[in-house]
Amino acid sequence: xxxxxAHLVAIAGxxxxxYMLLPNIVVIVFxxxxxxxxxxxxxxxxxxxxxxxxxxxxxxxxxxxxSLRVGFIAxxxxxILGTMVAFAIGRYxxxxxxxxxxxxxxxxATPEVVMGSSLLTLFIAMGIAPGTVTILIAHILFCLSFxxxxxxxxxxxxDPRLEQAAADLFANPFQAFIRxxxxxxxxxxxxxxxxxxxxxxxxxxxxxxxxxxxxxxFPMFVWGASQRGTPVQINVIGTVMFLAALLLVATGQLISxxxxxxAA
Amino acid sequence: xxxxxxxxxxxxxxxxxxxxxxxxxxLLLLPGLAWLVVFFVVPTLSLASQSLQTGNVETxxxxxxxxxxxxxxxxxxxxxxxxxxxxxxxxTLLTLLLAYPLSYFIAQKVGRWKNFLLVLxxxxxxxxxxxxxxxxxxxxxxxxPVVALARSTHLTxxxxxxxxxxxxxxxxxxxxxxxxxxxxxxxxxxxxxxANLERLDHSLIEAAGDLYATPIKTFWKVxxxxxxxxxxxxxxxxxxxxxxxxxxxxxLGNTQTVMIGQVIDSExxxxxxxxxxxxxxxxxxxxxxxxxxxxxxxxxxxxLV
Numbered sequence: 378x379x380x381x382x383a384h385l386v387a388i389a390g391x392x393x394x395x396y397m398l399l400p401n402i403v404v405i406v407f408x409x410x411x412x413x414x415x416x417x418x419x420x421x422x423x424x425x426x427x428x429x430x431x432x433x434x435x436x437x438x439x440x441x442x443x444s445l446r447v448g449f450i451a452x453x454x455x456x457i458l459g460t461m462v463a464f465a466i467g468r469y470x471x472x473x474x475x476x477x478x479x480x481x482x483x484x485x486a487t488p489e490v491v492m493g494s495s496l497l498t499l500f501i502a503m504g505i506a507p508g509t510v511t512i513l514i515a516h517i518l519f520c521l522s523f524x525x526x527x528x529x530x531x532x533x534x535x536d537p538r539l540e541q542a543a544a545d546l547f548a549n550p551f552q553a554f555i556r557x558x559x560x561x562x563x564x565x566x567x568x569x570x571x572x573x574x575x576x577x578x579x580x581x582x583x584x585x586x587x588x589x590x591x592x593x594x595f596p597m598f599v600w601g602a603s604q605r606g607t608p609v610q611i612n613v614i615g616t617v618m619f620l621a622a623l624l625l626v627a628t629g630q631l632i633s634x635x636x637x638x639x640a641a
Numbered sequence: 642x643x644x645x646x647x648x649x650x651x652x653x654x655x656x657x658x659x660x661x662x663x664x665x666x667x668l669l670l671l672p673g674l675a676w677l678v679v680f681f682v683v684p685t686l687s688l689a690s691q692s693l694q695t696g697n698v699e700t701x702x703x704x705x706x707x708x709x710x711x712x713x714x715x716x717x718x719x720x721x722x723x724x725x726x727x728x729x730x731x732x733t734l735l736t737l738l739l740a741y742p743l744s745y746f747i748a749q750k751v752g753r754w755k756n757f758l759l760v761l762x763x764x765x766x767x768x769x770x771x772x773x774x775x776x777x778x779x780x781x782x783x784x785x786p787v788v789a790l791a792r793s794t795h796l797t798x799x800x801x802x803x804x805x806x807x808x809x810x811x812x813x814x815x816x817x818x819x820x821x822x823x824x825x826x827x828x829x830x831x832x833x834x835x836a837n838l839e840r841l842d843h844s845l846i847e848a849a850g851d852l853y854a855t856p857i858k859t860f861w862k863v864x865x866x867x868x869x870x871x872x873x874x875x876x877x878x879x880x881x882x883x884x885x886x887x888x889x890x891x892x893l894g895n896t897q898t899v900m901i902g903q904v905i906d907s908e909x910x911x912x913x914x915x916x917x918x919x920x921x922x923x924x925x926x927x928x929x930x931x932x933x934x935x936x937x938x939x940x941x942x943x944x945l946v
Binding site: 386387389390391393394396397398399400401403404407417418419458459461462464465468469471477480481483484485486487488489490491492494495496497498499501502514515517518521522525575578579581582585586595596599600603607611612615616618619621622623626627630 | 663665666667669670672673674676677678680681682683684685687688691739740742743745746747750756758760761762763764765766767768769770771772773774775776777778779780782784824827828877878881882884885886887888892902905906909910915918919922923925926929930933
C-alpha cells in the first residue's frame with residue numbers, strides 16, 4: 378500500500394500512456410487478421426495476406442502516394458516560408474510585429490471545419506476547381522503557423538553571443554549565418570518540418586472540403602473505406618507509418634546525442 | 642533564403658541601425674504573410690459575405706445582407722452548438738486530468754527515459770487518426786473484453802443512469818464520442834503541459850515539504866499555480882479543435898450525438914446550402930473567440946498570444 382502511494386504518479390502516468398497506445402496496438406494486431414466480411418473489427422485468425430499484398434485494395438496505394446507527395450511539397454514550402462517568418466519575428470524589431478504574431482496565431486485558433494469551408498467559398502467565388510492544387514494550398518496554409526511557432530521558439534533560445542563571436546572572428550554575415558546560426562536553429566527547423574508533415578499527412582477535415590473525386594488522399598481513402606468496410610491493408614499502412622515515425626525520431630535522437638558528445 | 646544582413650549590425654556598434662532602416666524583415670515576411678492573407682484572411686471575409694447572400698447553387702448568389710440566415714441557423718442548430726461546447730468542455734477536462742500525471746511523470750520523474758516516452762506520446766500521430774479512431778470501434782465493440790468488463794462491474798448501468806449511453810453497450814453513444822475526443826486530443830494537452838512542467842524547479846516542492854506542507858497542499862499551492870500557463874495553452878489547443886470536430890461523433894456516435902462540425906460539413910457538401918453553412922461556421926468561430934477571450938482573461942495569461 379505504501380509502495381502504491383509512493384509511486385502514484387508513475388502508475389497514473391503509465392496507465393495514461395497505455396490508454397494512448399492501446400489503439401495503435403489494436404491497429405498493429407489487426408493488421409495480421411483475416412476478417413470474415415468487409416469489416417476488420419473482430420479477430421478471426423492470423424494471416425499475412427495483407428502484409429504480402431499491401432496494395433491489394435484498389436486505390437489504396439494511389440491515395441498513399443498522393444498523400445506522401447502532398448505531404449512532401451507542403452512540408453517543403455511551409456518550412457521555408459515559416460522559417461523565414463520565424464527569423465523575421467525572432468531577430469528583428471519592426472512595425473506591425475504584434476499584428477504579425479496575431480495573424481500567425483489565428484489559423485491555429487480556427488476550427489478546421491471553418492478553415493476548410495472558408496477556403497471552399499473562396500475557391501467557388503474565384504471559379505477554381507478543387508483538386509491537388511487546392512489541397513496543397515490548404516495544407517501549406519495550416520502547416521505554416523505551426524512551423525513558425527516551432528522555429529521561433531528555437532531562435533528565442535539561442536545565445537546571440539555566438540553570432541557576435543563569429544563576427545569577431547571575421548566571418549561575414551552570410552558565413553556567420555550559414556556556419557553558425559543555421560546549424561544551431563536546424564533542430565527547430567527539423568521539428569517544425571516533422572510536425573508539418575504529420576499534420577499534412579493526417580488531415581482529413583480541411584482536405585475533404587478542397588478535394589475532388591480524382592484527388593483522394595490517404596485519410597480520405599480511409600474515410601471512404603470506413604463507410605463500406607475496412608480493408609486490412611489500412612492497418613498495414615498505419616503500422617508501417619507508426620514504426621517509420623519511431624525509427625525516424627530515434628535516428629534523429631542518436632544523431633543529436635552523438636553531436637552533443639563530439640561537441641563536449 | 643534571404644541574407645540576414647541586419648545581423649551584421651552587431652559588428653557596427655558605432656553606427657546605430659535606426660539610421661538605415663532595414664528592409665530585411667519585410668522581405669523575410671512577405672511570402673509567408675502573403676500566403677496567410679490570400680488564403681486565410683480573404684477566405685474568412687469571403688465566408689462572412691457568403692453568409693449574408695441569398696440564392697442557390699444553380700442560379701448563383703447575390704449579396705442581400707440577409708441576416709435572417711443567422712436567426713434561422715441559430716434556431717435550427719442551437720442544440721448542436723450546445724452539444725459541441727459541452728462535449729468539447731468535458732473532453733478538455735478529462736484530457737487535463739489524464740495529461741497532468743503523465744506530463745509530470747515524464748518531466749520530473751523519468752530522467753534519461755524522457756525522450757523515449759515523449760516519442761511514444763508523439764508517434765501515434767503518424768498512424769492516421771482516422772485509423773486510430775476506427776480502432777476504438779474494435780475496442781468498444783459489443784462482444785469485446787472492454788464491454789464485458791464494464792458490464793460485470795456495472796459500469797454500463799452507471800453510464801446509462803447518467804445518460805451517457807442508451808443501453809448496455811458502449812459504442813454509438815455519448816460516452817464513446819467523449820472517449821474518442823479525449824483520446825484524440827490528449828497529445829495537444831500533454832506537450833504544452835510537459836514543456837511547462839519540465840522547467841518547474843523541484844527545490845520549490847522540497848521547500849514546501851520542509852515547511853510541513855502536505856503533498857496535496859504542496860500541489861495546490863506550488864505546482865498547480867506555476868503550471869497554469871501550460872494548462873491554459875493545453876486547454877486551448879484541445880478545446881478549439883474538439884469543438885469543431887465531427888470525426889469522433891460520426892464514427893463513434895449516433896444520431897443523438899451530431900456535433901456542429903457535422904452540420905457545417907453536411908450543409909456545405911451535401912445540402913449545398915452555402916449561406917446557412919457559412920453562417921453556422923461564423924457563429925461557431927464567434928462562440929469560440931468569446932469563450933477563449935473570457936477564459937484567457939480569467940486565467941490571467943494574456944501574454945499567451
